[in-house]
Amino acid sequence: MRRKPVFVDVDEQTCTMDASQLEAAITLRTRAIIPVHLYGQMADMEAILAVAKRHGLPVVEDACQAHGARRGGRIAGSAGVTGCFSFYPGKNLGAFGEGGGITTNDSEIATKMQVLRDHGQSKKYHHSVVGWNARMDGIQGAILSIKLRHLAEGNRARRAHAALYDRLLADEPLAILPTVASASEHVYHIYAVRVPIATRFWPR
Numbered sequence: 001m002r003r004k005p006v007f008v009d010v011d012e013q014t015c016t017m018d019a020s021q022l023e024a025a026i027t028l029r030t031r032a033i034i035p036v037h038l039y040g041q042m043a044d045m046e047a048i049l050a051v052a053k054r055h056g057l058p059v060v061e062d063a064c065q066a067h068g069a070r071r072g073g074r075i076a077g078s079a080g081v082t083g084c085f086s087f088y089p090g091k092n093l094g095a096f097g098e099g100g101g102i103t104t105n106d107s108e109i110a111t112k113m114q115v116l117r118d119h120g121q122s123k124k125y126h127h128s129v130v131g132w133n134a135r136m137d138g139i140q141g142a143i144l145s146i147k148l149r150h151l152a153e154g155n156r157a158r159r160a161h162a163a164l165y166d167r168l169l170a171d172e173p174l175a176i177l178p179t180v181a182s183a184s185e186h187v188y189h190i191y192a193v194r195v196p197i198a199t200r201f202w203p204r
């Protein structure tokens with residue numbers, strides 16, 4: 001069966017999934033809900049999880065920009081059935097090459113992921129399913145385990161820099177600055193400044 005992604009628009013303030021538009025996008029064919037914690041701020045997981053629960057759907061968090069972000073007592077990657085992290089060098093927690101990780105508190109999913117990443121191999125030379133070569137190099141794990149200790153400190157510095165940008169750009173009429181939702185701890189993977197569509201300023 002073909003899988004078709006269906007988009008749910010974002011809340012204009014936070015640029016993360018607008019939970020109030022989620023329900024209308026769900027059909028009998030919906031298999032999972034994938035909110036993206038964009039720019040370093042978690043989506044409104046409380047509202048999203050409530051919709052997911054009503055429909056019996058799993059939530060997979062794209063936490064690739066949100067290492068260490070929190071919202072409403074939850075930390076990114078702990079709210080859904082799985083959380084997906086990228087350790088691409090430019091991320092808040094970055095390896096020295098390609099890398100990624102999945103969090104879950106479901107042991108069945110954990111085992112399935114371990115099999116899939118290793119050519120579907122459940123034990124040596126026993127290939128129970130068709131998987132991928134998605135094993136992260138040990139050297140990346142070694143680097144990440146050291147850098148992980150500095151993640152909170154790095155995120156604190158990002159928040160301090162964001163607060164400075166907020167102050168310096170506060171009076172800039174064309175700049176729409178990032179909004180931090182209530183009870184949300186943004187980790188500012190990206191400090192995104194929006195400006196209005198510019199036809200008014202650069203007429204054709």
Ligand SMILES: *Cc1c(COP(=O)(O)O)cnc(C)c1O
Pocket residue numbers: 036038062064065085086087088099100
């Ligand atoms: C970086 C990123 C990804 C993909 O990460 P890769 O390590 O390149 O696979 C996915 N989603 C978001 C939101 C990202 O920022």
